Amino acid sequence: MTTFTEFGVPAALTAALADLGITTPFPIQAATLPDSLAGRDVLGRGRTGSGKTYAFALPVLTRLAASGTPRRPGRPRALILAPTRELATQIDAALAPLAAALKLRTLVVFGGVGATPQIKGLAAGVDVLVACPGRLDDHLRQGHASLENVEITVLDEADHMADLGFLPVVRRLLEQTPRDGQRLLFSATLDNGVDVLVKRFLRRPVTHAVDSAAETPIEMTHHVLHVRSDDRFGVLVDLLSAPGRTMVFTRTKRRAKVLTKQLVAAGVPAVELHGNLAQNARNRNLAAFSDGSAETLVATDIAARGIHVDDVALVIHADPPVEHKAYLHRSGRTARAGAQGTVVTLMTDDQQAEVRDLTRKAGVRPTTSRTRPGDPLLAQLAPGERRFVAPPTVPAQATPSGRPSGRSSGRSRGRGAGRSSAPSASSIGSASGRSASSARSSQAGNQPGASGQRGSAAGKAAAPRVERSRGRGTEPAAATARPGHARTGGGAAAFSASSRAGGRRGGGR
Template identity: 50%
Template sequence: MNRTTRTNDRYSRTRTGGSGSGGGRRSGAPTRSAGYGRRPAAPQGEFALPVTMTPALPAAATFEELNLPVEVLRVLTGLGMKEPFPIQGATLPNTLAGRDVLGRGRTGSGKTLAFGLALLARTAGQRAEPRRPLALVLVPTRELAQQVTDALTPYAQSLGLRLTTVVGGMSIGRQAGALRAGAEVVVATPGRLQDLIERGDCHLDRVGVTVLDEADQMADMGFMPQVTQLLDQVRPGGQRMLFSATLDRNVDLLVRRYLHDPVVHSVDPSAGAVTTMEHHVLHVHGTDKHATTTEIAARDGRVIMFLDTKHAVDQLTKHLLNSGVRAAALHGGKSQPQRTRTLAHFKTGHVTVLVATNVAARGIHVDNLDLVVNVDPPTDHKDYLHRGGRTARAGESGSVVTLVTPDQRRGMSRLMRDAGITPQIAQVRSGEAELSRITGAQAPSGVPVVITAPVAERPRRSDSGPRGRRSRPAQGRRTTNRTGTVPGGSRRQSARAGAA
């Protein structure tokens, strides 16, 4: 099965839509209000695809076929990128033509460049006034904001476009200063952007291209009120692009309200369709789960381990360090400098085990990560898909392993059905060859290790969430150098960062 199809998936083939004959939005296009193009509600649990009239433009097989600026093509060539990923090839002809696009693709399928190249190309040659950006990318977490920034920076620099990242956990004064100096493109989390607007440091009335990335997570995190308030402020009649790994009723509401006759594409939609990804459910005894987890963590190579709570993450990390495993914790209770340092250590191999809550389930890209372990099984199939999306990215191979105790087996079977996945199931115990065969598990050295701790920082006001809620997963920062790569990373990693 190739990456563009998936059986038993209602969005498995590229669908068509859009208005006009493939051209961009003209000055005489209808002015869009907040309720423009609303349709009757779909039955509960169903996603109503927009009624479409005009076929999508043909997909592009190479970047050279696209109407991209020569500067962008030069960067792509320099990074060794000649052929677009399926979702890029399918959507870019339409996004470059100025059409609204609804794109569904799993994390790692290339969504960042799918919207980013079009956004930059359509903004090229323009100059933003102070406090008035021309293009906006909304993302749910700091980590994803950092990844999008890293991926787009080399292309923005080639076009002379100023790109600013606006997220919580960082100095709001510096972000306000960057907006006052003028920035054509803003990558932002909803709460911090709303804060800057309320301060008068940002106005969205000149934004002509708007992107919602990982729209389903923004809905799941309760950002819908903020997202709609922000979308109501961008320029009427501008281009809107919405990308999401899943399309449920919350995303349906955004599509109905803000996208005008979008071209709808679904490419490589689910982790369950990735042939390079293996799914294992390992039945373990509750009394043996701790030892099993430790042996998997002691394997050669990097691994991300997911647990449900910050306390559990901290406890497992401490245990692994005492057992001789180079582990580090990542969760919303860490300061942004700590989280940035931890991710840098993990990407460079200084840390081999990243122990995390769902804060790491989206927006983190690490090359050659071949194992994700659900120490605590997720409670929702979407969380499973996003956790698993950290591996087998951009055509690489990888495995997702879930440790399941007897009382969790029924719930896990239901979750896998909902995710459309048929896993390999095995009964394992610590120290057994089968566990080592599947995961590479081995006995830890037992010699305690010390990882240089990130410098603690005085807590700052967090990125404000929905009214009445101030505590939620934190968001990423911009840490790129002049080549657009992550510190400690390579130009190839920068190119692969487009597979968000």
């Protein structure tokens, strides 16, 4: 098999890759590197998790190092555009150790945070600028940067930029880069106006379509769990109280917020990720999920693209998505880079036709099973001993009558609180016979050599601080139930009611 060195990647970069455990190119990297390293415009098409970040990072850094053009204040030498803050952050994190090996400087720019540090970073000079379109456009308009010295431009997740309505500003940005500069565009599909960008800005691009976005990885198994409405929450708690990282998707921001609060109250450490959170809260919650202090991330479709966390072995569609591409992108958070992964969709009676049409369009043939909390099937889908963290409580507050209110808080502050086995299995079934040794093996690293096991972070018992959204009208979590009970009352009722109220609405990032 051809190595990075044989493709022409500098020794300093191959050594840096080896330090990260990356020694073998992925198919999309092997396909595109000969052309991108030669300076040709490249159109790379491949599904999420196929290794596209290094496919463009390596030629960008290699060609900048070879050109030797000095850094100039406010004049980046390479530009990488990404549709979301999380993706931009992850690209910069992947670039940083490689750029350091070549003594190149990177900077990431996006909205939702203060502009002053970004302005100072631009003024200091930068080789590779990773940016979200809106904030970069602001900096250009205010004269803090210019794109006239950009040698290489990369558009990552171009189809997602189109979905988010960024194409007008992306066109405006590309028009400010030199016409003779190299351009690399990576996209899962070529619809929604992406083809217009290709025709307008890429010169005789070489196209490499390694795999289709409509094809699901063979390492991914799909299950539809047909549940009663009042069993949905109990089934979720049963699955999520097993060891290992799981991503749970909802359709709306409100649903993500409410469900996170209910899970924390049920003893499942969870954090939320959606558009109503401030950027620093989004960063903290994603960090808590990445480091294992919270093994459940409840998110809207804002996390369906560009989020990579190692060892996500299970994705749950608590709300079936509106359309099949969202199903594929959500599901793509697991079974990444050749790892094993399981996708579960919760379906109630009134959602049968919707889910059947969704999976058919996605090209998926799931295994459909009727299930309830405690069903042995749930232990197969999420192996390991069910464990819980006692939900924290706030000090009793005096009511107008002078009596303490005794209300619990959904905000988890139990740092250092150990997990304990569920005190009862009446609601979610006995887990006493489920050994953590049956945990699934996962190799969800970004490249070969990065491996882990589902449950590897189970020993991190601290319940994370759950960063709350700024929205109003939070539904009360059923905090009176004991940890470990997948309440068929409060939590389940609120979850089902919230589902009926918002389950069929689209958007909600």
